[in-house]
Amino acid sequence: MRKYTESREELIEKNLIDNYSRYYRLAFSYVKNESDAMDIVQEAAYKAIYKSATLKNPEYAGTWICRIVINEAYNVLRKKQKEDCSMEEFNQTFEDHYEDLDLQHAIAQLKEEEQTIIYLRYYEDLQLDEIAEVTQEKLSTVKSRLYRAMNKLKIALAE
Numbered sequence: 001m002r003k004y005t006e007s008r009e010e011l012i013e014k015n016l017i018d019n020y021s022r023y024y025r026l027a028f029s030y031v032k033n034e035s036d037a038m039d040i041v042q043e044a045a046y047k048a049i050y051k052s053a054t055l056k057n058p059e060y061a062g063t064w065i066c067r068i069v070i071n072e073a074y075n076v077l078r079k080k081q082k083e084d085c086s087m088e089e090f091n092q093t094f095e096d097h098y099e100d101l102d103l104q105h106a107i108a109q110l111k112e113e114e115q116t117i118i119y120l121r122y123y124e125d126l127q128l129d130e131i132a133e134v135t136q137e138k139l140s141t142v143k144s145r146l147y148r149a150m151n152k153l154k155i156a157l158a159e
Helices: 002-018 020-031 034-050 058-082 087-091 101-108 112-123 128-135 139-158
Strands: none
Touching: 002 020, 002 034, 002 058, 020 034, 020 058, 020 112, 034 058, 058 128, 101 112, 101 139, 112 128, 112 139, 128 139
8 A cells, every 4th residue: 555655656746846837837826926936836745745645536646736736825825814914015026927917917806716717727728627626616617717707807908
């Protein structure tokens, strides 16, 4: 049984190494802060390796790790809110890799679950079924949220 766990650990470690920049971008898209994003990825990596035995399907290791990164990002955001940081500090960015500020602002106006789907689909290039796995939602829910978010973005960018 231990050998089975070790192979999952190795799979997760390889996935973390191969996709580090993807997980960093995902974390950064939530916290908009370089050091927080790195901390999130580090904590998510630790948790993924530590909990590797709980991975049910090795085929979905990447989406499983994405879910851990998203959960860690939410934890950091909640912690920041509890510390009563000002909104200016909270939204401060050090190095923004997205060129279209209007689009970035429009995405920021969406609900959290819509933002997540937009980031995973268009910035991380995940398929809808992978997004459903990461967000732990039904595929039909993901499709309707993506459609609704795209319509909201279209309206916001037309103004």
